[in-house]
Amino acid sequence: MKKHHMRRAFFVTLVIALILCCFLAPYAWIVASSFKNQLTLFNDVTPLSWKAFLPVGGTIENYQSLFKRTNVLTALANTAIVAGGQVALTLLLCSMAAYSLTRVSFPGAKIVFVLILLTFLLPIEALMVPLYQVVSGLGLSNTLLGVMIPWVASPFGLFLLKQAFEELPVELEDAARIDGAGHVRIFFSIVLPNVKVPMLTLGLITFLFSWNSFLWPLVIVQDPANQVIQVAIAQQGSPTQLPNWGETFAGATVATLPLILLFLLLQKYFTQGMTTSGIKG
Amino acid sequence: MADVSLKKVGKTYENASANTIEDLSLDIRSGEFVVLVGPSGCGKSTTLRMLAGLEELSEGEIWIANRRVDELEPRDRNIAMVFQNYALYPHMTVAQNMSFGLRLAGMDKAEIRRRVEEAAKLLDIAPLLDRRPKQLSGGQRQRVAMGRAMVRDPAVFLFDEPLSNLDAKLRGQMRAEIRRLHKRLKATTVYVTHDQVEAMTLADRVVVLNKGKIEQQGTPQELYERPATRFVAGFIGSPTMNFLPAKVVTESTRPALRIGEATIPVPAHKAETVLQRVGQDIEIGLRPEHFLVDGPADLSATIDMAELLGPTTLVHFTLAGMTCSAMLPPELAAPEGEVQSLRIAFDRMSIFDPKTGHAL
Incomplete structure (x- = not known):
């Protein structure tokens, strides 16, 4: 029996390790390639060898030229501002909307909620042109606010938080009313502190979405001074020359590092939020 | 302490086929312990919530201490309420839970501390003041909920089935404790329960509700010995009549x-x-x-x-x-x-x- 269990555990571990390798391999390749010159990089993948995944013959030239030649630092700062702002605005807006839809009864509340959820079904690409027209119309094209503003009203965030609010006993709010708190005080002092995990989860997902967004910033921002990191990496080469892949990978590594650090710090809340909200990926 | 008066109170919900509460009038004397008892759906909790200001009245008036309060917010009614699931704020310590209302009222910090410590001592929860609700047992949470009500020094205490979530032994202990506290504080108390044993043991006066109307009211002994209807006779007493x-x-x-x-x-x-x-x-x-x-x-x-x-x-x-x-x-x-x-x-x-x- 014990032997059987050990064999099963070994098999499971092996499968997990294989899946992990599948997920890690592209990242390992990107990081390793960021330390190679163009020639070594191509030699290691034609034919594909184990060297492709290790920084063999490492050089930091790619990083040196990336920071010297491109506006990657400005783009990083822009991305941090956009992602941070988007997180703050999304949390504020979604939590207030979800709370109203959960606790305030008004005619058509269910229809409003279903309509909001239906926007899930629209692919981002289909929204680009109308969004561009609206954001340009508001005079926000080429601005960081224009990059973040269309996404702060997140149907996913509303759904996630509505579920969290529904699980919160309404008696907490009743008790607070008797204690003398008004709606705003109840919302900020009683309700929000008790949905910390879903809020952190939404914050993290929004940050990831914002940090990795490419298409919308490419459409709405033309000024390099206001460009975000993903677009800056893609545009770092000259249109008339072959891309410098080592530099591109260095940029990708730099762009990924903050996300990895953030995820390592908050992964507990991320998994908790996903499992308690019933949204399992 | 204060008189409480419900005058022809009615409550109708939009989707309900019948009135939840109909023409309910009840006078509660200052310092009296009144228990509203009845089966599920009889309207006892709705009545209590209307008294607290958590539900609007469809008709009628509510008076507390000779002041009409049915248009007032809960905070302006000078009441305190203990909920069935205690409703303690999970992210606050016991002391913060107890003092939340006082802090909102802008009370002096020293006075808040004095009141919290006094209530904690009375309820035997002084060593728990720095703990959070999840670190407490059911009985301790119940005491904290009572402490939160007590520190406000309200004119009327409202209890909404406060012992339902406790086991039988603890329920008996807490029942005695509530009775003892009432004798000491002499506060007007309205207590809702579906448990007729609680009603009989705690009340100065029991009000039996059925389908949103008062079926009979009187001392526990009156209701037990001289039930006015078959419903009251069957509801009061265990084993049943x-x-x-x-x-x-x-x-x-x-x-x-x-x-x-x-x-x-x-x-x-x-x-x-x-x-x-x-x-x-x-x-x-x-x-x-x-x-x-x-x-x-x-x-x-x-x-x-x-x-x-x-x-x-x-x-x-x-x-x-x-x-x-x-x-x-x-x-x-x-x-x-x-x-x-x-x-x-x-x-x-x-x-x-x-x-x-x-x-x-």
Whole structure:
């Protein structure tokens, strides 16, 4: 029996390790390639060898030229501002909307909620042109606010938080009313502190979405001074020359590092939020 | 302390087919402990929530301390409420939970600390002040919820089934504690429960609600001994009252009741009422302790089941086609399958009109 269990555990571990390798391999390749010159990089993948995944013959030239030649630092700062702002605005807006839809009864509340959820079904690409027209119309094209503003009203965030609010006993709010708190005080002092995990989860997902967004910033921002990191990496080469892949990978590594650090710090809340909200990926 | 008055209060929900509360009037004296009791859906919690200001009235008025309050916010009514699930703020410590209302009211910090410490001492939760609710047992949470109500020094305490989530032993302890606190604080208290034992043991006055209306109100003893309706008779008392169909007959010009094969006399104080119903069907109500084993037997029955409860034995038998139970001394109760001779304490029985359910 014990032997059987050990064999099963070994098999499971092996499968997990294989899946992990599948997920890690592209990242390992990107990081390793960021330390190679163009020639070594191509030699290691034609034919594909184990060297492709290790920084063999490492050089930091790619990083040196990336920071010297491109506006990657400005783009990083822009991305941090956009992602941070988007997180703050999304949390504020979604939590207030979800709370109203959960606790305030008004005619058509269910229809409003279903309509909001239906926007899930629209692919981002289909929204680009109308969004561009609206954001340009508001005079926000080429601005960081224009990059973040269309996404702060997140149907996913509303759904996630509505579920969290529904699980919160309404008696907490009743008790607070008797204690003398008004709606705003109840919302900020009683309700929000008790949905910390879903809020952190939404914050993290929004940050990831914002940090990795490419298409919308490419459409709405033309000024390099206001460009975000993903677009800056893609545009770092000259249109008339072959891309410098080592530099591109260095940029990708730099762009990924903050996300990895953030995820390592908050992964507990991320998994908790996903499992308690019933949204399992 | 304050008088509380509900005047023709009504509550109708938009989607409900009938009124939840209808024309409910109730006067509660200052310092009185009133228990609203009734089955699920009878409107007792809704009444309490309207009193607290958590539900709007559809009609009527609520007065607290000679001030009309039904248009006021809960915070302006000078009340405090203890909830069924305690409703302690999970992210705050016990001390923060207790002081939240006082802090919102802008009370002086030293005064807040004094009040919290005093209440904590009284409720024996002083060592728990820095803990969070999840670190407390059910009984401790209950005490904290009471402490939160106490520190506000309200005119009226409202309790919404506060002991429902506790086990039987703790429930008994907390019941005694609440009673003791009420005696000490002498605050007007309105307490909602579906547990008639809680109602009987705690209340100065019990108000029995049924389908949104007051069925009867009075002291626990009045309700137990002189139920106004069959509903109250069946709801109050555990084990429940036995109801038997009977026919009014005359025996040597005196009224008597025929219950199955047995004919029993009518107590003198009920004779006149019953005499007007000769030949009609009525229903009699006998509490389990109204069956006695001493003296001349009025009837005999085969015991279907006997349950030893310690100081008494609860025997079950069939009488006039109805299952009855009687509370007998263990040493005199017949074992299962044997015949038990029983005397009935006629003077204590209740008589009901089977059509209206009202006591005769």
